Amino acid sequence: MTTTRLLPADPDGIAAAARLLCAGELVAFPTETVYGLGASALDPAAVAALFEAKDRPADNPLIVHLGDDDQLDRVAHRTPLATRLAADHWPGPLTLVLDARPEVPEITRGGHPTVAVRVPGHPIARRLLVAAGVPVAAPSANRSGRPSPTTAAHVAEDLDGRIAAIVDGGPCPIGVESTVVDARGSRPVVLRDGTVTREQLGADDDGAAATAASPGARYRHYAPTCQVRLADPGTGPDVATEAAATGLRVHLVAGSPARDIPTTVVDGPDELAARLYAALRAADDDRADVIVVETVDATGVGRAVMDRLVRAAGRP
Numbered sequence: 069m070t071t072t073r074l075l076p077a078d079p080d081g082i083a084a085a086a087r088l089l090c091a092g093e094l095v096a097f098p099t100e101t102v103y104g105l106g107a108s109a110l111d112p113a114a115v116a117a118l119f120e121a122k123d124r125p126a127d128n129p130l131i132v133h134l135g136d137d138d139q140l141d142r143v144a145h146r147t148p149l150a151t152r153l154a155a156d157h158w159p160g161p162l163t164l165v166l167d168a169r170p171e172v173p174e175i176t177r178g179g180h181p182t183v184a185v186r187v188p189g190h191p192i193a194r195r196l197l198v199a200a201g202v203p204v205a206a207p208s209a210n211r212s213g214r215p216s217p218t219t220a221a222h223v224a225e226d227l228d229g230r231i232a233a234i235v236d237g238g239p240c241p242i243g244v245e246s247t248v249v250d251a252r253g254s255r256p257v258v259l260r261d262g263t264v265t266r267e268q269l270g271a272d273d274d275g276a277a278a279t280a281a282s283p284g285a286r287y288r289h290y291a292p293t294c295q296v297r298l299a300d301p302g303t304g305p306d307v308a309t310e311a312a313a314t315g316l317r318v319h320l321v322a323g324s325p326a327r328d329i330p331t332t333v334v335d336g337p338d339e340l341a342a343r344l345y346a347a348l349r350a351a352d353d354d355r356a357d358v359i360v361v362e363t364v365d366a367t368g369v370g371r372a373v374m375d376r377l378v379r380a381a382g383r384p
């Protein structure tokens with residue numbers, strides 16, 4: 069057991085977090101998508117500790133976070149497509165998969181010849197990465213198989229006593245993980261949907277095959293302990309009320325509340341993205357049997373949210 073420090077996101081807190089990262093310690097920090105669990109990406113011992121803290125399978129590679137896109141050439145071989153996508157979307161919620169430079173240890177790459185890289189847009193993440201001055205490997209800061217954390221409290225639930233520090237930067241604005249794109253060829257291939265959409269990327273709509281090629285897609289993901297039941301738009305309160313009438317303990321995520329049922333009211337796909345993981349965790353904390361979630365159109369941002377929801381419901 070280590071004592072996990074909760075650091076404020078002020079200059080002193082960020083400087084302390086940067087020193088810990090450079091010393092090979094594990095530090096969780098906010099990004100615009102979800103909280104990441106950082107370790108110095110070029111330090112194999114730090115990355116090994118990261119896999120252990122998360123109980124993450126060793127063949128699931130990590131995303132390397134950079135403070136600036138100039139640093140891309142330190143870790144990966146740039147392609148014209150990567151240069152264009154980085155110019156359009158960095159800093160921001162887009163991860164590029166490229167051929168790795170030999171400096172990136174095998175453990176960071178999960179044994180793959182490629183490396184995933186992104187420059188996050190969250191100001192606290194950027195300040196921390198710039199202060200650390202080293203590439204930082206950061207998967208979502210949850211225990212493997214749990215929903216990604218979108219607050220510092222979520223990180224503490226999963227990792228208190230297992231990591232050196234958590235930088236508390238409040239809730240993450242987007243709430244679902246970055247779009248992952250294979251940028252080695254001449255056209256972007258989406259490996260994981262996010263809020264940078266296929267439409268924005270000019271990517272083909274060839275989801276299934278590409279997603280299967282993403283190492284992370286093989287694992288059970290985003291799974292709360294309670295059952296996740298999907299309901300058509302507008303039907304959530306009725307579905308939840310019927311389930312509660314059979315004696316189940318029910319939570320609801322919908323456009324409008326249901327009587328006597330704890331409800332996260334969301335308006336549209338962006339708000340659903342921002343609040344979904346918190347709602348899944350709250351249902352588990354309350355020992356709910358079922359969480360009913362109203363679906364959204366699986367287009368644009370809705371595609372990323374529905375991808376997570378369908379996995380959480382156990383119907384990939």
Ligand code: TXA
Nearest residue numbers: 101103104129130165182183184207208245246283284
């Ligand atoms: O928004 C995000 O991307 C967050 C924040 C913290 O940046 N990070 C995140 O990391 O979601 P993680 O480790 O939970 O998910 C990384 C995903 C996994 O599905 C992994 O398989 C995929 O990216 N990935 C990483 N390296 C890859 C590679 N070389 N080739 C293909 N997929 C890769």
Ligand code: MG
Nearest residue numbers: 207208209216
């Ligand atoms: Mg994750």
